[in-house]
Amino acid sequence: MIYFDNVYKVYPDGTKALDGVTLSVKQGEFVSIVGHSGAGKTTLVKLILGEDHPTEGSVSFDSVNLRKIKSKDVPKLRRRIGVIFQDFRLLPNKTAYENVAFAMEVAGKTDDEIASDVPHVLELVDLTKKMWNFPRQLSGGELQRVAIARAIVNQPDLIIADEPTGNLDPINTYEIVQILKKINDMGTTVVLTTHNKGVVEALGKRVITMDHGKITRDDSTGKYAL
Amino acid sequence: MFWTALKRIIKAGFISFWRNGSVSLSAVFVMIVALFMIASTFLITAFLGTALRDLQDKIDINIYVDSKATEAQIISLQKQIETLPEVKKVNYTSREQALADFRLRHENDHRIIQALDEVGDNPLPAALTVKAKEPSQYEGIATFLSNKSELSAGGALSIVSKVNYNDNKVAIERLSKLIIGVKKLGSIITAVMIGISILITFNTIRLAIFIARDEIGVMRLVGGSREYIRGPFVVEGILYGLVSAFITLIIFYPITYWLKNTTQVFYGGVDLLHYFVANFVQIFLVIIFSGIALGAVSSYLAVRKYLR
Numbered sequence: 001m002i003y004f005d006n007v008y009k010v011y012p013d014g015t016k017a018l019d020g021v022t023l024s025v026k027q028g029e030f031v032s033i034v035g036h037s038g039a040g041k042t043t044l045v046k047l048i049l050g051e052d053h054p055t056e057g058s059v060s061f062d063s064v065n066l067r068k069i070k071s072k073d074v075p076k077l078r079r080r081i082g083v084i085f086q087d088f089r090l091l092p093n094k095t096a097y098e099n100v101a102f103a104m105e106v107a108g109k110t111d112d113e114i115a116s117d118v119p120h121v122l123e124l125v126d127l128t129k130k131m132w133n134f135p136r137q138l139s140g141g142e143l144q145r146v147a148i149a150r151a152i153v154n155q156p157d158l159i160i161a162d163e164p165t166g167n168l169d170p171i172n173t174y175e176i177v178q179i180l181k182k183i184n185d186m187g188t189t190v191v192l193t194t195h196n197k198g199v200v201e202a203l204g205k206r207v208i209t210m211d212h213g214k215i216t217r218d219d220s221t222g223k224y225a226l
Numbered sequence: 227m228f229w230t231a232l233k234r235i236i237k238a239g240f241i242s243f244w245r246n247g248s249v250s251l252s253a254v255f256v257m258i259v260a261l262f263m264i265a266s267t268f269l270i271t272a273f274l275g276t277a278l279r280d281l282q283d284k285i286d287i288n289i290y291v292d293s294k295a296t297e298a299q300i301i302s303l304q305k306q307i308e309t310l311p312e313v314k315k316v317n318y319t320s321r322e323q324a325l326a327d328f329r330l331r332h333e334n335d336h337r338i339i340q341a342l343d344e345v346g347d348n349p350l351p352a353a354l355t356v357k358a359k360e361p362s363q364y365e366g367i368a369t370f371l372s373n374k375s376e377l378s379a380g381g382a383l384s385i386v387s388k389v390n391y392n393d394n395k396v397a398i399e400r401l402s403k404l405i406i407g408v409k410k411l412g413s414i415i416t417a418v419m420i421g422i423s424i425l426i427t428f429n430t431i432r433l434a435i436f437i438a439r440d441e442i443g444v445m446r447l448v449g450g451s452r453e454y455i456r457g458p459f460v461v462e463g464i465l466y467g468l469v470s471a472f473i474t475l476i477i478f479y480p481i482t483y484w485l486k487n488t489t490q491v492f493y494g495g496v497d498l499l500h501y502f503v504a505n506f507v508q509i510f511l512v513i514i515f516s517g518i519a520l521g522a523v524s525s526y527l528a529v530r531k532y533l534r
Binding site: 049051072074076077078079083089090091092093102103105106107108 | 245445454
């Protein structure tokens with residue numbers, strides 16, 4: 001589903017973020033990418049989202065070559081990918097309900113679909129009671145659950161979670177990981193970046209270790225080796 | 227699909243305008259100042275225009291006709307002058323008319339009326355009053371008059387006894403220069419004022435959108451198309467413009483009312499309040515349209531930076 005073929009990424013200031021990365025992720029896989037800060041995890045995510053382009057090599061998502069993607073086609077790509085971030089990135093002036101509904105609106109869903117799907121997804125992440133709260137009225141764990149609800153509401157082919165538990169306490173971290181696992185069990189591909197050892201070991205899934213822009217290990221059943 | 231998107235964009239714009247209350251309020255305040263400047267320039271230009279036109283109307287040349295001249299001669303002279311392209315109008319005042327006007331003008335001054343009665347005969351000459359299309363053309367008309375021998379004062383065939391252009395030459399020249407200067411200054415001030423108001427509005431809206439730049443980033447990540455992200459901001463900009471245009475119009479009424487007295491003392495003929503009320507529809511359209519255009523264009527341009 002995702003293919004990186006000998007990808008290099010050099011930023012204008014000379015930093016080499018990716019140094020000859022080759023990897024592939026199959027449909028339905030749960031892949032954790034671990035590594036120190038600056039190892040290239042976030043750059044990897046940005047390339048998959050079409051937020052940035054590789055300096056050399058090719059990145060593709062299904063049949064879409066992300067190196068040649070036109071900027072007007074990027075929104076269509078992103079509607080197929082659900083993203084979850086460490087800093088949640090919710091719209092501060094919209095309620096939990098509206099944040100999730102926004103993702104459906106941009107995907108061109110009808111009002112009826114929105115009215116039936118949004119409460120359902122929020123129930124899935126156990127936020128029915130706080131549906132009409134604004135982000136400032138929610139705790140960190142609740143914010144991340146809204147972000148997950150937003151990421152899955154369009155039934156994407158791929159979920160990218162970039163350090164989703166970085167700002168959360170252990171209990172919330174556990175809950176978020178359980179939700180991600182449940183999503184994966186339903187057939188959605190999940191790419192998770194993290195430096196939380198406990199998360200990786202509890203999952204027991206494929207782990208890719210990165211260091212200085214290179215892949216140093218690729219274990220099919222996860223160990224956190226840094 | 228298009229209508230659904232449009233409906234959602236408009237709704238999102240309204241909600242955002244309401245929820246970002248403090249930002250909207252400051253943007254509206256700045257736009258009131260900007261629109262106020264545009265509207266004031268509009269009013270002042272109109273006011274100056276009327277005042278100048280009145281002033282221009284007061285400039286003329288009087289040709290005093292010799293008392294020997296017959297009415298037919300005077301009429302033919304009037305016809306000749308009227309053929310000049312620079313001339314707008316030539317008025318004939320007969321001796322009797324001049325006397326009647328004089329009496330009317332001095333009806334409260336017994337001594338002058340008494341003196342007039344003592345003279346017995348009508349001492350006033352008949353006159354042709356010439357009005358030019360532009361104040362700067364009086365000199366040419368005066369030259370023409372003095373070059374035509376049968377018209378020039380003192381000539382053997384002349385029926386003209388006196389042309390008062392030379393007496394008033396300095397005043398007329400000064401006035402016509404002043405009028406040209408005021409017009410030029412007026413258009414420069416208008417351009418500068420409109421430029422300033424566009425700049426401050428644009429910068430305020432840019433700041434308002436700068437505050438929302440992270441939101442724009444999130445909307446893009448979720449897969450919003452450019453138009454769908456930009457739409458609500460443009461709607462918000464239009465709302466800033468509409469709200470501030472209405473407030474500007476509302477505060478203009480008491481201000482023109484208050485200025486009414488001042489402007490009437492300065493120049494009797496023009497009444498700002500009357501002008502405001504009489505041209506309300508036009509002023510309304512100019513302000514509303516400026517507000518909407520300023521808000522929409524500023525928002526459109528300001529968001530563009532974060533959509534690249």
